[in-house]
Amino acid sequence: MKSALIIGGGFGGLITGALLAHEGLRVRVLEKNHNIGGGLQSFTRQGVYYETGMHILGGFSEGGSVRRIFEYLGIMDQLRIERCDMDCMDEVTYLSTGDNYRLPQGREAFTEALCRYFPDESEGITRYLQACYDLTEEVGIFYLRPSETVFAIHSDRFMQPADEFIADFITDPRLRDLLAYMNPMYGGVPGHTPAYIHSLINVLYISGQYHFRGRSQHMAELLSSVIYEHGGEVLTNQAVSAINIVDKQVESVQTVSGSTFRADYYVSTIHLKALFPLLPAGALPRAYINRLTEAPVTYSAFILYLAFKPESFPYINHTGYIQDDYGQIWNHNEYDAATWPRGLMYLTPPTENQGPYAVRMTINCIMSYDQVKRWEKTSIGHRGADYEAWKREQAERIIDKLERVFPDIRQCIKNYTTASPLTIRDYYASPQGALYGYSKDGLDPARTLISPVTRIRNLLLSGQCVNLHGICGVPLTAINTAECIFGLNTIVNKINDYCNK
Ligand SMILES: Cc1cc2nc3c(=O)[nH]c(=O)nc-3n(C[C@H](O)[C@H](O)[C@H](O)COP(=O)(O)OP(=O)(O)OC[C@H]3O[C@@H](n4cnc5c(N)ncnc54)[C@H](O)[C@@H]3O)c2cc1C
Numbered sequence: 001m002k003s004a005l006i007i008g009g010g011f012g013g014l015i016t017g018a019l020l021a022h023e024g025l026r027v028r029v030l031e032k033n034h035n036i037g038g039g040l041q042s043f044t045r046q047g048v049y050y051e052t053g054m055h056i057l058g059g060f061s062e063g064g065s066v067r068r069i070f071e072y073l074g075i076m077d078q079l080r081i082e083r084c085d086m087d088c089m090d091e092v093t094y095l096s097t098g099d100n101y102r103l104p105q106g107r108e109a110f111t112e113a114l115c116r117y118f119p120d121e122s123e124g125i126t127r128y129l130q131a132c133y134d135l136t137e138e139v140g141i142f143y144l145r146p147s148e149t150v151f152a153i154h155s156d157r158f159m160q161p162a163d164e165f166i167a168d169f170i171t172d173p174r175l176r177d178l179l180a181y182m183n184p185m186y187g188g189v190p191g192h193t194p195a196y197i198h199s200l201i202n203v204l205y206i207s208g209q210y211h212f213r214g215r216s217q218h219m220a221e222l223l224s225s226v227i228y229e230h231g232g233e234v235l236t237n238q239a240v241s242a243i244n245i246v247d248k249q250v251e252s253v254q255t256v257s258g259s260t261f262r263a264d265y266y267v268s269t270i271h272l273k274a275l276f277p278l279l280p281a282g283a284l285p286r287a288y289i290n291r292l293t294e295a296p297v298t299y300s301a302f303i304l305y306l307a308f309k310p311e312s313f314p315y316i317n318h319t320g321y322i323q324d325d326y327g328q329i330w331n332h333n334e335y336d337a338a339t340w341p342r343g344l345m346y347l348t349p350p351t352e353n354q355g356p357y358a359v360r361m362t363i364n365c366i367m368s369y370d371q372v373k374r375w376e377k378t379s380i381g382h383r384g385a386d387y388e389a390w391k392r393e394q395a396e397r398i399i400d401k402l403e404r405v406f407p408d409i410r411q412c413i414k415n416y417t418t419a420s421p422l423t424i425r426d427y428y429a430s431p432q433g434a435l436y437g438y439s440k441d442g443l444d445p446a447r448t449l450i451s452p453v454t455r456i457r458n459l460l461l462s463g464q465c466v467n468l469h470g471i472c473g474v475p476l477t478a479i480n481t482a483e484c485i486f487g488l489n490t491i492v493n494k495i496n497d498y499c500n501k
Pocket of ligand 1: 013038
């Protein structure tokens with residue numbers, strides 16, 4: 001029985017580990033934190049639990065790729081997720097004009113709603129959505145199709161900057177802005193983020209949007225249970241501090257606690273900027289390290305977690321986006337002390353047995369790392385009174401903005417807690433608190449092109465830095481990584497065979 005050691009017990013490490021264990025490897029996952037999960041971790045404050053990262057899920061509709069992977073792993077029926085309202089998965093409100101858009105799930109309903117709001121743009125809307133779906137067809141793995149070639153040739157639109165892609169179909173600047181409302185879900189940068197990323201994320205959620213029912217942590221625990229079931233283990237408080245290389249192969253890894261672990265294969269799922277310092281000099285080509293050390297990462301966020309007084313605030317079964325005005329969706333990370341946050345995303349995550357009232361609300365506001373740079377040398381729990389005061393100020397600004405849509409919300413709040421880009425940086429070891437790994441650039445795609453294989457023969461890569469991030473991107477990369485060991489299309493074919501039975 002061959003073995004695999006996985007560095008990082010976040011979503012990428014656990015799902016790659018689960019796939020490898022399912023294929024017969026003895027898997028051991030090493031996680032630096034006290035809890036597994038990374039972006040799936042939940043935490044509790046004053047008796048209320050919250051999700052640290054992932055909230056909005058896609059790919060779980062009947063036949064969806066993520067659903068099929070979870071079915072193949074045998075854990076789909078235990079997963080607790082809730083589909084958002086079919087007639088409104090996302091509600092987008094512009095404060096400047098009071099415009100409010102309620103966008104349903106499903107391609108047809110989504111198209112019809114947009115055409116109702118912007119009848120003069122109907123033809124462009126239909127063509128734009130067709131173009132989005134066409135781009136997703138170029139990414140076979142998105143639909144769990146076996147690859148026919150190792151390198152795919154793409155259309156010109158594939159790498160076109162997403163904002164320009166939208167503008168090619170749509171004339172009305174308000175609609176151009178609205179069609180980019182999911183930007184905070186992929187960290188898009190105008191003139192750079194490729195249209196294929198915009199399309200994959202939009203199509204993923206239009207096809208069906210879900211939230212966790214209860215703690216996101218339970219997804220991590222289900223994946224961990226697959227690893228245990230196949231004889232593996234997931235160890236916490238095991239921060240990898242060094243990777244030892246002998247004869248161009250990993251020989252062992254060491255952890256801060258002083259333990260040494262050995263395996264046949266090693267898979268790193270941590271950010272590459274966090275991986276490089278663990279390797280001895282010369283283990284990887286200097287040009288590779290320089291390229292990926294200098295490549296930009298996506299922006300970060302400030303997160304406000306509200307706990308509500310009992311039966312005070314209604315449960316809302318969709319995600320909401322509040323924007324100050326049109327024309328700002330691509331620039332939310334540009335901080336302006338007077339106007340921040342220019343936009344926010346909120347949801348009331350479903351909690352077990354909650355009834356018609358919400359227990360909690362999570363509000364994500366894009367924020368650049370520069371805003372917390374002055375505290376970057378501090379660590380969790382020791383950042384000082386000025387940092388705490390600054391966080392309270394940001395929280396109050398967010399509540400002020402929420403009051404513009406929910407006038408009574410302040411009276412409903414029992415207490416709140418916050419997370420800043422530094423929290424994200426330190427919990428996940430994510431450089432600059434980046435939400436989604438590297439920032440992809442359609443004008444310079446080679447800069448962040450990362451293969452799951454490395455020049456170190458038995459060291460593979462997985463996790464959100466390799467391809468796409470999130471609930472769909474990370475599992476698809478996990479398949480790619482696992483297939484580096486078992487052979488191209490082996491796992492995709494097995495998943496399809498299993499699910500077609
Ligand atoms: C605030 C936030 C909100 C998000 N919202 C969504 C959403 O709604 N929907 C969505 O699809 N995606 C969302 N994402 C993205 C999603 O969470 C990530 O794409 C996903 O978690 C990435 O998985 P990963 O394994 O690559 O990284 P992570 O989940 O971050 O896991 C990396 C793990 O490695 C561990 N680690 C780091 N260094 C070491 C070391 N030296 N030794 C051992 N372990 C180490 C970390 O502690 C961590 O547990 C969100 C992310 C954030 C931060």
